[in-house]
Amino acid sequence: MALQRPYDALIIGSGQAGTPLASAFAKAGQKVVLIESTHIAGCCVNEGCTPTKTLITSGRVAHLTQRGPDYGIHTSKENETNQVLVDMKKVRQRKRDIVESFRGGSEKRLKDAGVEVLMGKAGFVSPTTVHVVTGGGQGSEKILTAKNIFINVGERPATPSLQGIKKLSKERVLDSTSIQELDAVPEKLVVIGGGYVGVEFAQLFGRLGSTVTVLQRAKQLLPREDQEVAQALKEILEDEGVVIKLESEAVGVDSVSENGSFTLSVKHAGAEQQIEGTHILFAAGRVPNTESLNLEAAGIETNARGYIVANEFLQTTAGHVYVLGDVKGPPAFTHISYDDFRIIKANLLPESPEAPKLGTTGRLVPYVVYTDPQLGHVGLHEHEARKQFPEKNIKTAKMPMAWVARALETDESKGLMKAVVDGDSGEILGFTCLGIEGGEVMAVVQMAIMGGVRYQKLQDAVWAHPSLAESLNNLWGFLE
Incomplete structure (x- = not known):
């Protein structure tokens, strides 16, 4: 294997940080190579945000179609029950088409910038040297060296671990990637995990026609959220027919029938019970894609869970090796990965020599859970604020979405808003909106x-009427 001329930048992984970073370095006149093992554009475009939110939109259309009579709209006089027929193959194809379009845009961006792209698997030889095997392990091998190396390889769903799970056919054991490729709606879906991924898929497939049961080990859904917010979301899902069992744990698969359905033993409320299912979704954990990188050869440290350790400037313990995105640990949001790109670009391709160095310390991180209604949050939760600032006069304001005129007009008034403030200074410490367009309302408070x-x-602001934002006139009147 011949040693090639050194690159200025070598990027492993083409996620939401890797792709724009490669383009930025190439446009700056540097020699750049991007190594990708699976597909260009990373998890967000291929298995994460883009496809899941596309599917969730189909679920919302199904839900609104069923609710037509609530608005005085009927599909036909003969169909007063308004049953919805779901073409899962069409739903899936719509998702595939949008993913392909987004991925094609990323591929074009790299090509236009002049980035060299290698499809293969990379592993470190030294802090400045990487070994690459192309062609799915059957192709050529290359040794590449670079001045700076960037890791943006992301995470993947954790391997299912459950007694008796091998009794089931692989088509019925699902993760957050494989469930998106179903060509038929599961009759009875069991979701293991009540976190962000679990609740989104639970609601989606319930709306498409599945009987859904969620098993959650914790005392509430979405353990990071304040209790009343998690409870409100639980009630919304239950109103749609999703069965939620808190403080529950799957023990094992007891039996499997000839048609493939199964009985699952579950520990719940101190006793063991059985539930039936046809498919099981494991949505309770993800692991970093680090095991094949041979990080030890570069002197790159990881934590106990395998995530790469980095400082606030995203430097690993190898110095000229940087890490971006989910592979450095939570929070695992696409917008964090993209902001990591912004930090690296600003520090290594500064607009001027005097430009200040950027870091991750203190950055404000919003997020949205794409249930319907959405759960948008920014800043501190109440329990975090009280722990972090015991000396402050912490006050909270809670207002149901049923008191928001715009939500009532659209007949989508489920959920609530909650704000956390310093009662003395008036500083807004955190905000949550579980409600129609909760992510957009949250963004107003984020600003x-x-x-x-x-x-x-x-x-005291003058907001347009009727709008969701005008609820920010009234929310603060409930501070206590």
Whole structure:
């Protein structure tokens, strides 16, 4: 294997940080190579945000179609029950088409920038040297060296671990990737895990026609959220027919029938019970894609869970090796990965020599759970604020979405808003909106937090009527 001329930048993984970073370095006149093992554009475009939110939109259309009579809309006089027929193959194809379009855009961006792309698997030989095997392990091998190396390889669903799981056919044992490729709606879906991924898929397939049961070990769904928010989401899902069992744990698969359905033993409320299912979704964990990188050869440290250790400037213990995105550990959000790209670009391709160095310390991280209604959050939760600032006069304001005029007009008034503030200074410490377009309402408050705007300014603002944002006139009146 011949040693090639050194690259300026070698990027492993083409996720939401890797692809734009490769393009930025190439446009700056540097020699760049991007190594990708599976498909261009990473998890977000191929298995994460883009396909799941596309599927969730189909679920929302099915839900609204069923709710037509609530608005005085009927599909036909003969169909007063308004049963919805779901063409899962069409739902899946729509998802595939959008993913292909997005992926094609990323591929074109790399090509236009002049990035060299190698499809293969990479492993470190030294802090500046990488061994690459192309062609699915059957192709050529290359040794590449680079001035700077960037790791953006992401995570994957954890391997299912459950007694008797091998009794089931592989088509019935699902993760967050494989469930998106179903060509028929599962009759009875059991979801293991009540986190962000679990609740999104539970609601989606319930709306498409599955009987859904969620098993959650914790005392509430979405353990990071404040209790009343998690409880409100639980009630919303239950109103749609999703069965949720908290403080429950799957013990094992007891029996499998000839048609493939199964009986699952579950520990719940101190006793063991059985539930029936046809498919099981494991949505309770992800693992970093680090085991094949041979990180030890580069002196790159990982933590106990296999995530790469980095400082606030995203440097690993190897110095000129940087890490971006999910592979460095939570929070595992696409927008974090993209912001990592922004930090690296600003520090290594500065617009001017005097530009300040950027880091991750103190950055404000919003997120949205794409249930319907959405759960948008930014800043601190109440329990976090009280723990972090015991000296502050912490106050909270809670208001149901049923008191928001725009939500009532659209007949989508489930959920609530919650704000956390410093009662003395008026500083907004955190905000949650579980409600129609919760992510967009959250973004309004995020802008206020970023600008140091006190809650009183939002309370006194003139908002357009009728809008969801005008609820920010009234929310603060409930501070206590």
